[in-house]
Amino acid sequence: MKKDSKISSFLRDWLILFLAVLVSLGALFFANDARTLGSIHTISLEIIGRMTEPLANLRAYLALETENRRLHEINAALQLKNAQMAEAWYENVRLRQLLGFKMTAPYDLIAATVTGRQQQQGLSSLILDVGAAQGVRVNMTVVSADGLVGRVHSVSASYCTVQAFEDRAFSCAAMVQRSRLEGMFKWEGYNRGILTGIYLSGDVRRGDLIVTSGTNSIFVPGLKLGTVSFIDEAESGMYRKIYVEPKVDLALLREVYIIRRPQGGAPQ
């Protein structure tokens, strides 16, 4: 009797494993289309978003003093910069009028707070406290004051997840701001990204700013990605290996902005 129950328990466990593997493989092969994912994401995002929000609030409260000090420093630096930029702005307006260029419309931004982060097995994502109700859609660009953060990956009514630039599956068209050379930015790990597709003869220097080029349809051009920290000259082949130190520190990120569309322009 006892032996029979042991055998049935053994068979039951293997049957469960078989079914679990079958369902997982089924999901992998047949459920990764946008429609199926949409409903699953919506439900789980709402649950986890509500779970992580109190934690995020607690963390924000604990970090208030440090943040306040940092903001004071930034404020002082920005006031100086603002004065310089006001000068540059008027000069720019005058020159544009002379050249007959249209003024580029500023972007319509949705402010959001980071309520959760996940970083494992090379995947990196954030949960934000805004969703479809605030006009967030999949593939919208997410930025912070320091530069590009990532793209919206999935959206529920009040939350959304963001595929951050530190995700190994993330890539975007980028360029060297000074020389306008274009390449592809990818995350390599060890706190650095890599810019590929730049010829050995390309004009790139250490300290050059890397920005999005806007040649793919998701990201708007000119968003800061990072600065060139090292150029691997020893790399064989036609291309240079350019390492990029990111501008945005995801671990410190609290407030981000989602670019909805240029004001007066078509939706992104």
Added chain:
Amino acid sequence: MNLLYYLVMMVVALGLQHGVSDLVAIRGVSPDFILIAVCAVSLFAGRGQGTLWGAGIGFIADSLSGSLLGSHALALSLVGFISGSVMSYRSLQSAYSLNAGAIVGVLAVLQNLLLYIINIQGTAGALQGMIQAVLLPAIYTLFWALIIFAIVPQSIWEKIYKTEPTPLF
């Protein structure tokens, strides 16, 4: 009803993974609390329930992490089955907790390797990627598993273990 304890373990693991793991991350490498929770549930509930919990939490993790739906579910159901097969409640008693930690480490390598192959293979720097996305997180998860197994008082493990098991079917 020990089902409630397992549910609490999973909810806490999800909360830690999404709310705390980045705070303890070292150079982008963070521990996998969900894997530790699946291993712990398998110890108490056996490999059958461990597999089911692994698959369930895996689907939730998939929908939150941006990975392919089914990848975490597949990896964690295997983790639940294997950990329930090779470990028992005795593994959590202090004299054996090092063994339990080591098995969690090995299972973390297995899980990360599977996820790496499914989700991010083919990206730049394959070898460095394997180290960064597979080995280092597994070692760090092992470290955290040892800490968790050591700091949770034996009385709590006893309480969960002695609670009347919930029949699977």
